[in-house]
Amino acid sequence: MACVLEAPLRMSVLSEVTASSRHYVDRLFDLDPQKVLQGVIDMKNAVIGNNKQKANLIVLGAVPRLLYLLQQETSSTELRTECAVVLGSLAMGTENNVKSLLDCHIIPALLQGLLSPDLKFIEACLRCLRTIFISPVTPEDLLYTDDTVISHLMALLSRSRYTQEYICQIFSHCCKGPDHQTNLFNHGAVQNIAHLLVSTSYKVRMQALKCFSVLAFENPQVSMTLVNVSVDGELLPQIFVKMLQRDKPIEMQLTSAKCLTSMCRAGAIRTDDPCIVLKTLPCLVRMCSKDRLLEERVEGAETLAYLIETDVELQRMASITDHLIVMLADYFKYPSSVSAITDIKRLDHDLKHAHELRQAAFKLYASLGANDEDIRKKIIETENMMDRIVNGLSESSIKVRLAAVRCLHSLSRSVQQLRTSFQDHAVWKPLMKVLQNAPNEILVVASSTLCNLLLEFSPSKEPILESGAIELLCSLTQSENLALRVNGIWALMNMAFQAEQKIKSDILRGLSTEQLFQLLSDSDVNVLMKTLGLLRNLLSTRPHIDHIMSTHGKQIMQAVTLILEGEHNIEVKEQTLCILANIADGTTAKELIMTNDDILQKIKYYMSHSNAKLQLAAMFCISNLIWNEEEGSQERQDKLRDMGVVDILHKLSQSSDPNLCDKAKTALQQYLA
Numbered sequence: 001m002a003c004v005l006e007a008p009l010r011m012s013v014l015s016e017v018t019a020s021s022r023h024y025v026d027r028l029f030d031l032d033p034q035k036v037l038q039g040v041i042d043m044k045n046a047v048i049g050n051n052k053q054k055a056n057l058i059v060l061g062a063v064p065r066l067l068y069l070l071q072q073e074t075s076s077t078e079l080r081t082e083c084a085v086v087l088g089s090l091a092m093g094t095e096n097n098v099k100s101l102l103d104c105h106i107i108p109a110l111l112q113g114l115l116s117p118d119l120k121f122i123e124a125c126l127r128c129l130r131t132i133f134i135s136p137v138t139p140e141d142l143l144y145t146d147d148t149v150i151s152h153l154m155a156l157l158s159r160s161r162y163t164q165e166y167i168c169q170i171f172s173h174c175c176k177g178p179d180h181q182t183n184l185f186n187h188g189a190v191q192n193i194a195h196l197l198v199s200t201s202y203k204v205r206m207q208a209l210k211c212f213s214v215l216a217f218e219n220p221q222v223s224m225t226l227v228n229v230s231v232d233g234e235l236l237p238q239i240f241v242k243m244l245q246r247d248k249p250i251e252m253q254l255t256s257a258k259c260l261t262s263m264c265r266a267g268a269i270r271t272d273d274p275c276i277v278l279k280t281l282p283c284l285v286r287m288c289s290k291d292r293l294l295e296e297r298v299e300g301a302e303t304l305a306y307l308i309e310t311d312v313e314l315q316r317m318a319s320i321t322d323h324l325i326v327m328l329a330d331y332f333k334y335p336s337s338v339s340a341i342t343d344i345k346r347l348d349h350d351l352k353h354a355h356e357l358r359q360a361a362f363k364l365y366a367s368l369g370a371n372d373e374d375i376r377k378k379i380i381e382t383e384n385m386m387d388r389i390v391n392g393l394s395e396s397s398i399k400v401r402l403a404a405v406r407c408l409h410s411l412s413r414s415v416q417q418l419r420t421s422f423q424d425h426a427v428w429k430p431l432m433k434v435l436q437n438a439p440n441e442i443l444v445v446a447s448s449t450l451c452n453l454l455l456e457f458s459p460s461k462e463p464i465l466e467s468g469a470i471e472l473l474c475s476l477t478q479s480e481n482l483a484l485r486v487n488g489i490w491a492l493m494n495m496a497f498q499a500e501q502k503i504k505s506d507i508l509r510g511l512s513t514e515q516l517f518q519l520l521s522d523s524d525v526n527v528l529m530k531t532l533g534l535l536r537n538l539l540s541t542r543p544h545i546d547h548i549m550s551t552h553g554k555q556i557m558q559a560v561t562l563i564l565e566g567e568h569n570i571e572v573k574e575q576t577l578c579i580l581a582n583i584a585d586g587t588t589a590k591e592l593i594m595t596n597d598d599i600l601q602k603i604k605y606y607m608s609h610s611n612a613k614l615q616l617a618a619m620f621c622i623s624n625l626i627w628n629e630e631e632g633s634q635e636r637q638d639k640l641r642d643m644g645v646v647d648i649l650h651k652l653s654q655s656s657d658p659n660l661c662d663k664a665k666t667a668l669q670q671y672l673a
Contacts, residue, residue: 021046021056028065033076036069040082047089054093063090063104071109081121084113088128091135098135106132107142111149119159126156126166133170140174150187157192161201168193168207175214185222189215194229197239202249209243209255212236216262223266226259237263241275244283250292254299257283261307271311281307281314285321288364290330294350294357297331301360305367312371319368319375329382331361355397362392362403366410376414386425393430398439405434405445412452419459428453428460432467440481447476447487454494465495465503474510482524489519489530496537501547504538508548513555520559525572532563532575539579545586553592556583557599564602570611577606577617584624593625594636600643607648612657619652619663626670637671646671 024046027039043062047054057063069075070083087106090097106128113125132138143149153170156163171189175181189211196208215222229236242248243256260280263269269276284307286292287300308314318324334350334357365385369376379385389411392404408427411417422428431453434446450469453460473495476488492507508516519531535556539545549556556579563576580603584590593599606618622645626637640646652664 025060025062037079044086051093054090058100067109077118081124084124091131095137123162130166130169134173143174154192164204168211172210172214181219213258220266223263223268227268298356298360301364305364309367328361331357359400359403362407366406369410380421409449412449423459428464444483451491470510486526493534539582546588549589574613574617581620584621628670
């Protein structure tokens with residue numbers, strides 16, 4: 001029986017709740033403007049901090065009526081202002097509330113309101129717009145649909161400290177990517193916002209600073225402009241440095257450090273500038289300490305990772321500042337069972353966001369270990385580091401997995417670690433698992449790491465081969481993603497280096513002739529170079545050269561001809577001639593060159609080329625073809641003499657290039673022997 005009663009009971013409770021809210025909506029339709037105004041004020045008081053009441057009023061249709069009153073010319077300014085305040089309060093509820101407001105086309109109505117001459121009404125509209133735009137459900141592009149909106153917002157910046165605060169907050173939340181940055185920059189954002197950095201209002205200063213941190217991020221144009229802007233006789237970098245000082249609020253220190261970091265990465269400030277070395281870097285390391293809040297530690301570590309990512313001196317400096325490498329190990333132990341957090345809400349929040357700490361730590365470790373062998377050693381010797389990376393590779397959070405793979409990739413650049421720690425922890429196993437099924441951004445870094453694990457001195461090379469890597473890598477070479485194609489072929493190239501004949505045959509079988517031709521005609525020079533590198537590694541040691549050329553000779557010679565005839569750079573042609581030199585070193589394979597007059601003419605042509613590298617590569621081919629101790633050398637020498645090769649060798653023996661000269665003399669000796 002209880003089951004039968006449950007539904008009607010819920011219904012009656014719901015109708016009771018909505019009935020208690022209905023009178024608020026009904027009063028909005030009163031014919032007496034004063035009663036309508038009082039109704040809106042009462043509604044404002046009823047919804048403050050009450051999400052249930054907000055949801056009820058939205059369901060009962062309060063929003064369209066409030067927007068109607070807000071837009072009516074006949075409504076008093078006070079009524080329109082109060083409507084904007086209530087709408088702003090409704091927007092502060094749940095994301096569903098914001099969706100409902102967007103569905104009612106609230107943004108165009110509020111933007112229209114900004115044309116009013118009344119400052120209080122403008123501020124109320126801006127406050128509501130700010131609340132809506134900072135919601136993750138609001139598309140940022142809604143701000144940029146009409147160019148006049150940005151111009152008008154720039155003009156409103158001078159009206160009051162509230163317009164300054166709200167507009168800067170709107171800009172910083174709606175500036176996502178280069179198009180938005182350019183739009184704001186072209187509308188004079190830098191000039192209009194710079195003076196707000198010295199406002200008497202902390203909130204205005206802070207929002208202006210946040211604006212610059214998003215405008216300058218990965219944007220050389222903005223960064224180069226900022227470095228030369230001055231306010232009250234002081235350059236912006238100097239103002240940012242003052243905001244970094246320890247006595248300033250943490251939020252301000254972090255945001256100014258982000259501004260200076262972006263300017264440094266864009267090349268507007270040198271990496272050895274004191275404001276980076278002595279101010280920005282130490283400030284960001286401070287943010288990583290365990291007495292900072294979780295989000296401060298995350299932002300500090302991620303910004304520091306970005307600052308030092310490409311500069312070895314900054315990496316070295318950061319690694320010895322405040323025991324950073326050891327400090328980061330705490331990111332994996334947080335929050336611990338003996339945590340000092342007494343605030344239950346904070347503890348609950350931190351437990352939900354602890355994965356962000358792990359992601360940030362992996363990112364920073366990746367940057368720290370990008371170049372220096374000693375730093376990599378320190379990172380790996382940090383307690384349980386390899387286990388943490390291995391665990392990170394299988395975390396549910398895609399961002400943690402990506403950061404863990406990046407960290408592994410950075411550490412895999414170490415020959416020493418590939419031979420020791422990577423082998424001890426069988427890192428290749430979880431890495432291969434990641435490669436089976438992952439989004440492209442993870443696949444790109446994971447396959448780069450695999451390239452390093454397949455170098456000939458890596459003990460992981462053999463088990464990786466046994467686990468079906470060839471098939472996986474051959475499939476990567478067919479990817480539409482350029483980076484994956486490059487990594488797939490690069491890994492195969494490393495795999496083929498000094499490999500057994502069986503492995504080489506498996507690679508050729510896995511790739512197929514058709515795919516090999518596809519890669520050799522790829523529009524990207526990296527793919528082409530790595531494919532040529534693979535061919536060169538496959539065609540090494542005589543028995544292997546002869547075996548491969550006996551099964552794939554015709555196709556390989558076709559490919560070589562194709563490239564030597566094509567419009568390719570010197571490096572590509574040189575690599576192709578080196579492949580020919582390897583073929584010429586085969587016992588039976590060299591006949592494929594000797595019976596191909598077209599190829600012989602090409603080798604002769606490159607002997608007289610204006611580029612010494614190509615001449616030298618062509619000479620290697622000739623030397624291998626005419627070497628005396630090998631069967632049939634006399635016939636080959638005669639054929640090449642008839643073609644005029646000996647005359648060219650005589651000329652080259654007089655060359656001013658010592659390498660060419662020596663190589664020509666050695667070749668001529670074969671004729672004299």
